[in-house]
Amino acid sequence: MQATGGCQCGQVRYVLAGESLMIYACHCHDCQRRTGSAFSEGMLIAAEQLALEGELTSWQRIADSGVEKTRHSCASCGNIMYGTAANMPGLMLLQAGTLDDTRAVQPDVHIWLQSAQQWVAVQPGVPGWQTQPDDMADMLRAAQAYRQSLA
Ligand SMILES: [Zn+2]
Ligand SMILES: [Zn+2]
Numbered sequence: 001m002q003a004t005g006g007c008q009c010g011q012v013r014y015v016l017a018g019e020s021l022m023i024y025a026c027h028c029h030d031c032q033r034r035t036g037s038a039f040s041e042g043m044l045i046a047a048e049q050l051a052l053e054g055e056l057t058s059w060q061r062i063a064d065s066g067v068e069k070t071r072h073s074c075a076s077c078g079n080i081m082y083g084t085a086a087n088m089p090g091l092m093l094l095q096a097g098t099l100d101d102t103r104a105v106q107p108d109v110h111i112w113l114q115s116a117q118q119w120v121a122v123q124p125g126v127p128g129w130q131t132q133p134d135d136m137a138d139m140l141r142a143a144q145a146y147r148q149s150l151a
Contacts, residue, residue: 007079012054022143028112041096108143
């Protein structure tokens with residue numbers, strides 16, 4: 001499987017090879033602020049799956065968990081492309097909405113449902129947490145079990 005994507009101005013383009021490890025929707029207030037929307041949709045991928053061209057800028061912050069997180073955006077239009085975290089070497093959180101075709105994007109898990117907007121309806125059977133699991137491996141296992149249940 002190969003998918004393409006890019007930023008709004010077209011300066012950044014990428015090819016994503018293979019399946020993501022997990023797609024999650026995060027309803028935390030940080031993600032609501034960052035996206036200016038109701039939630040963020042991230043795809044956990046291995047860094048080597050992404051072949052990206054174009055100039056990026058990066059911005060670092062220390063999350064509530066104490067982990068340093070970096071956001072990578074188009075240097076021209078500012079479109080957020082992906083995030084990395086100091087405790088996840090070799091992995092990236094690609095912004096799912098930057099894909100050229102977003103129709104196949106469907107969350108495998110939902111996190112931070114305690115701050116979800118009132119109108120958000122989670123599809124029955126999709127694993128969810130009021131906050132987020134301490135160990136991302138738990139999220140990954142639940143996501144993969146959910147995917148298998150659909151197959
Ligand atoms: Zn751009
Ligand atoms: Zn979030």
